[in-house]
Amino acid sequence: MAFTALITPVIRQLTLATNIFTPVRDRDVHDHPIPRLGGVAMMFGFVGAMVMASRMPFLDDIFLSSQGWTVVWAAVAICFLGMIDDVWDLDWYTKLAGQILIAGAMSWQGIQMISFPVFGVTIGSSRLSAFVTILLVVAAINAVNFVDGLDGLAAGMLAIGSLAFFAYCYFLTRVMQSVSYASLASLLCIALVGICAGFLLHNFNPATIFMGDSGAMLLGLVVASAAVIVSGQIDPVRLNATRQVSVLLPLFLPFAVIFIPLLDMTMAVIRRVSKGKSPFHPDQLHLHHRLLRLGHSHKRSVLVMYLWSAVVAFSMASLVILNWGQMLVFAVPLVILALIITAGVPRYRRRKQTAGRGK
Secondary structure (H helix, E strand, O other): OHHHHHHHHHHHHHHHHOOOEEOOOOOOOOOOOEEOOHHHHHHHHHHHHHHHHHOOHHHHHHHHOOHHHHHHHHHHHHHHHHHHHHHHOOOHHHHHHHHHHHHHHHHHOOOOOOEEOOOOEEOOOHHHHHHHHHHHHHHHHHHHHHHOOOOOHHHHHHHHHHHHHHHHHHHHHHHOOOOOOOOHHHHHHHHHHHHHHHHHHHHOOOOOOOOHHHHHHHHHHHHHHHHHHHHOOOOHHHOOHHHHHHHHHHHHHHHHHOHHHHHHHHHHHHHHHHOOOOOOOOOOOOHHHHHHHHOOOHHHHHHHHHHHHHHHHHHHHHHHOOOHHHHHHHHHHHHHHHHHHHHHHHHHHHHHHHHHHHO
16 A cells, blocks of 8 residues: 555656556546546555565465565566556557456466366366466456446555455455465455555545556456456365355455446446447446446445445355355345445435425
8 A cells, every 4th residue: 555655756756757648538537638647656555565565475375476476577567468458549459368368368377267176177188277377367357448438436446345355355364274374366355455445545536647558457457366366266175065165265255356347348338239349349338337327426436436345344244154044134234224325325315306396
């Protein structure tokens, strides 16, 4: 958080000096050009956190393997790809090819979904394992990129989801009676929380800088890496039958963390393809656009998205210590509250304004 918060103003000044702005487009909600490349500051924050962690005795064991550094160089590479796109606006297929190449190289270096932790099922071949890993990483990268449409939206949602994922990873080590509570997946998640929180100091409405594709793709890659890593660290034999849901969670929790971005991306792809357009063709029908049209202000739309992210992510993460019944006891009222806030508050405000004009 400290690295990112301190470096972001420096990156902003460099962006201003080089005239790298996010132009005002028809589908955007900001009314003047905003500096971007905030993702570069987030990248420095992430690398700084990992370097500092490697010097801490408690986390020594994490860096005995090369996985931690593999995620670091992959994060730098994906940030560089996003930076090129932010500056020169790459074609979507060039950007997708770069994402696949980086995810494939990361898989080749050992960040790979080798097994599904359900009854010890192992993926049958190294090629299939690499394919599943690349698919998961690329999907996460683009899901986060799709939802980055309002000030502070992507950073806040990923901070909330990563915090839930961190809690899951930490409590899972306790459930499995691990020798050490330190794990690479936990470290990646809490580092994500830090860089998102540090960036939000400059990115929450009104934003002084945007993360751009460099930041959105960085966040997606790191959270997907954490999901792949934690799935390979679970021994189903150690978990009794009542904890089987904990075994299943590594497959579902990463999608819960990015559930709202993933839902937004899926709806957008279906919507655009059904109209004969490219899946990457821009429009004004994203979830945050719909919230604005419902009557929410810019800040309230972001906070509503935060609320839904927290409800989904923390409900799923709680299953590591709760059963389904216990989870639903507190999750259902939260869902009802979120629905009331999402749809009911704008209607109430409109009625109040109409009544006020009538008087």
